[in-house]
Amino acid sequence: MKKILVIEDEPPVRANILELLEAEEFEAVGAENGFIGAIWAQEHLPDLIICDVMMPEVDGYEVLSALRQVPTTATIPFIFLTAMADKADIRQGMDLGADDYLTKPFTRAELLGAIYSRFSKQAVILQQFKTERDRVETLQQKVQELQQSVNSQGEVLQQLQQEVRDAMPKLNMAIGLLKGIGPGMQRERCVEILQQSCQVEIALLNQMPYLRSFLEPENLLLLQQLNVIKDNSPSPAGADN
16 A cells, blocks of 8 residues: 655645545545654655645745655655745746646646656656665664674674664754744644654764764754753863762
8 A cells, every 4th residue: 555645734635635545545644744744754754745835834845855865765756735836936846856746726636647647657766765675674684683793892882873873864854954943832842753753863872972973063052952962061160060
């Protein structure tokens, strides 16, 4: 069953699209904003993404740009939904890597036509992706076997460093999206999602502060300010304990 992620901030529109997709026997999942949608896509790798353009905080262009920068989500077919029909807006989306553009209101036939067209054109790319994913899974299994047989602390630490390095794209993507969100309930919710989605990586960074060198300094500072990562910097001389 094909899995489709629908990122749409208007509940009635999102519900209608999900109902239509489920009637076509797709596994349809909804996300109420761009931040949640981008994180969910990174973790669950849907077969196709349908995304509104005009959304508060993180808009559709930012979602697409963030996902296209991560290897595991870079080739997922992406269809924009928009109330704007201006050629410049359409061109902006296509330049960022969108596969199709539907203008609201659209018909059931138009939406399904765009979806099946994307799946057809994605077949060859998807096979290549599956081959690469199998290769990565094999390497991960070998890494796990290696970790079990490692006796020296130095080799164990080296493997941990590699795990953190491999996890950085997801963490950096989430941090990049957070930078554009101002203080308030929306930002607090996004921080909560970040902590839940990246709890393993954050735990490693807190347990082994030297691994933080994989983060850009400004991103590390932001995570410390948001209390996502503990500030383990030494206390100033003479400060009270």
